[in-house]
Amino acid sequence: MAEQRRRRRILLLLLVILLCRVASVLPNSEVEALQAFMGGFEAGNPAFQSWDQSMLNPCTWFHVTCGQGNLVIRLDLGNQSLSGVLKPDIWKLQALQSLELYGNNITGKIPTELGRLANLQTLDLYLNKFTGGIPYELGNLSMLSNLDLSHNNLSGIIPTNGSFSRFTPISFTDNPNTFKNSSESNNSATTTSSGGRSSASSIATIAGGAAAGAAMLFAAPIVVFVWWWRRKRRDQFFDLLDEETPEVHLGQLRRFTLRELQVATDNFSPSNLLGRGGFGKVYKGRLLDGSLIAIKKLNEDRNGTGERQFLMEVEIISMAVHQNLLRLQGYCMTPTERLLVCPYMENKSLETRLRECSDSQPSLDWPTRRKIALGSARGLSYLHEGCNPKIIHRDVKAANILLDEKLEAVVGDFGLARIMDYKVSHVVTGVMGTLGHIPMEYLTAGRTSDKTDVFGYGIMLFELISGQRGFDLVGLANEENARVHDWVKKLFEEDRLQTLIDPSLQEIYEDREQGVREEVRLLVQIALLCTQESAPNRPRMSTVVTMLEGDGIAEHWDSWQRKTMVQASLKVGQHDSEAQNDSVTNLPPDIMSGPR
Known part of the structure; x- marks a missing residue:
């Protein structure tokens, strides 16, 4: 009976996992x-x-x-x-x-x-x-x-x-x-014979026309003003006196006036729009001293959550000060507007540079990609272990890795970030983020932790190597009926990584004398360690930094391989045991009952 209950529990668990996986792709x-x-x-x-x-x-x-x-x-x-x-x-x-x-x-x-x-x-x-x-x-x-x-x-x-x-x-x-109504659609004017009009009616008609013309002359400016106002009212910005703005204290950050930011962006002109996100638009601006800035204008707050979201993002960016994290220069806050001011990133995002190449911005070479991998890892490591309380980004992907004028990686967009106490192993939240970058424990149960970021970072490494979005990699893996992790692992074991690598790197990858092939394999190993299905088995970001710096990757890889082999042998042993139990269960009744 105990064995039957155990089997039922296993079957129920498998059914739940299957339903969760199906639900995730519906x-x-x-x-x-x-x-x-x-x-x-x-x-x-x-x-x-x-x-x-x-x-x-x-x-x-x-x-x-x-x-x-x-x-x-x-x-x-x-x-x-x-x-x-x-x-x-x-x-x-x-x-x-x-x-x-x-x-x-x-x-x-x-x-x-x-x-x-x-x-x-x-x-x-x-x-x-x-x-x-x-x-x-x-x-x-x-x-x-x-x-x-x-x-x-x-x-x-x-x-x-x-x-x-x-x-x-x-x-x-x-x-x-x-x-x-229908009567208004009829022509109410009646015609009369041309010879039957009296002079009195003609005078009345002229007088009426003159009166109507005078009325229109008077009304025209009002009509024009109302039309202009209706068109402008939707996008109009207003300067507000300090005493009208909410009372908020954000340390030593500079508080910009709305007029300053209007002037810097040409009144938030579409020509200065850098991009859009889930929480607002980002504009390029130039201050009066000539310095370039990026201004994140949060969406209009219709549900009363905008101020809380704004203060959360300001608090997170303010407490996380690191060369590989986006720095906050200031803010603007009025009863109707919430704006964040950050340095302008000349090279935009990693995703943009991977997918949009030109003469002025050619494809990223391999040393630059390796530098970006290390810089972004250092930024995430600081969020997890250098801040108290620690910060979980929750949306690590190439689109949120910004690149400065020296192509140094800067982790940005903290719109989904959460603060977490060191004593807590994980928190349960609503699932947010981008498909392909979300680990199974978060997707199915809403359990997020620093290992959520580690998984996202691993997928970002695959993006960095392949030049493709995480969602596109999911599609390629699905063609092989596999997860991205399992698909890449198979390519690695079969020495077929040329299937994964960015076409712009193919030539240098094939040239064995330059040593890029081995560096790519090491980066793939790190990405595979980061994207394991078991969250506890994933390395910490500080360990990832150490491995990227050339220390410890062989030990971690060998440890994971041994652990994988042990788990595989346990599964085989469990399968043999269940098969043996089944054979005993299926014996004839006289053998099952033993000697009489």
Whole structure:
């Protein structure tokens, strides 16, 4: 009986692991709906730069806000130069509360499927090029409280059912072919015979025209001002007096005024946009003294979490001071804005340099890649062992390794970082990050620790060697029905690493006299040690630094190999034992019962 219970527990455990693995690769309906939505617009728009379908959920995508259960509650894509049509798939975002697409170049009809968004409270399609009628189904949105369909090319009758009755005519203005009811669509002017007009009616007509002209002359400046204000109000920044800003003390960091940062970035011009992340945009700026800076402008705070997120990131960057960690120069904080000011990284990110080569920025050579591996390891080691309490980055990947003017590695983007006490082995949090960089213990159980960063660092080494993103490596490994770790280990053991290595390094890799082949193999060994499935078996980042400096890698590799062999032999012994038990169990009843 005990043996049967043990088997059942093993089977149950295997089933749970299988379900977790399957769940980890199942498509996310929210991601699918957003990808379909994005497909309606012209490709290459920077607004969708961070919309990566490899992410576990879309909550870190720019312009996307999530609520409970990682469900999308807001899409804010106003003034983003979108061209295309609004796909009806948007209705699948059933938790959506706000859809803001104002100030774009969207054409086609307003999908009737929007009427199925039961939780929608705001629908802002102002200043686009929508055509056709206003869907009658929108009147079914009982929670809709903000509606703006003005300044489009809509036609037909404005429905009066349901929620439509709550909105003022301004919600529909400047749609020249829409009418409040059918009687307004009829031509109310009646014609008379040319000879039957009296002079009195002619005078009245002239007087009326003059009055109307005078009224229009008076009203024109007001109309122009209101139109200009409606367009500018969305992106307007305001300088605020110090007494109006929240009381916050951030040590000796410089506090910039909003006007300083506006001037430095040409009022946050799109031409100065460096990139987008899950929590905000990053702009290039130049201060009055000529120094270059990077300004991270956090997303607008709609859920009351922005200030906490801002202070967390400031605290983490402020307490972690190291040459291989992003340094914070200052901040700007107003009741409506949260901005971080950091040094400008001339060579952008490792991912950018690996994937975008030019005459001015050629492909990274092998010594530079080796230097980047060591520098980023030192930065992470300091986070884990040089800070008290220690800091877990939680999103280690090539995109978050920045490169300064000397191509030195600087670990950046602490938007997902967490502070952890040394006495605690791990913490359980919501799963955030990028698919391919997340270890199994974090993906399935939310258990994160410094070994989470070690795993991410190992995948980053594979990116550094191959020039490919972690998600792409997952795809290559899946073709062999294997994890990235197991796939690379097989290539290593079969001496087929040329399959993995960046094409730009192939020639120097094949030249045995330069010694690069052996250095690549050593770096692959370190990456394999870092990406073991068992978190306790992964080395600490300080150990990784030591191995990169040329000390101890052989010992750690041999130890891991011996441990792997022992585990394999135990599995074989367990299998033989179970097979023997099965053979005994299947003996005839008279043998099982023994002598009579």
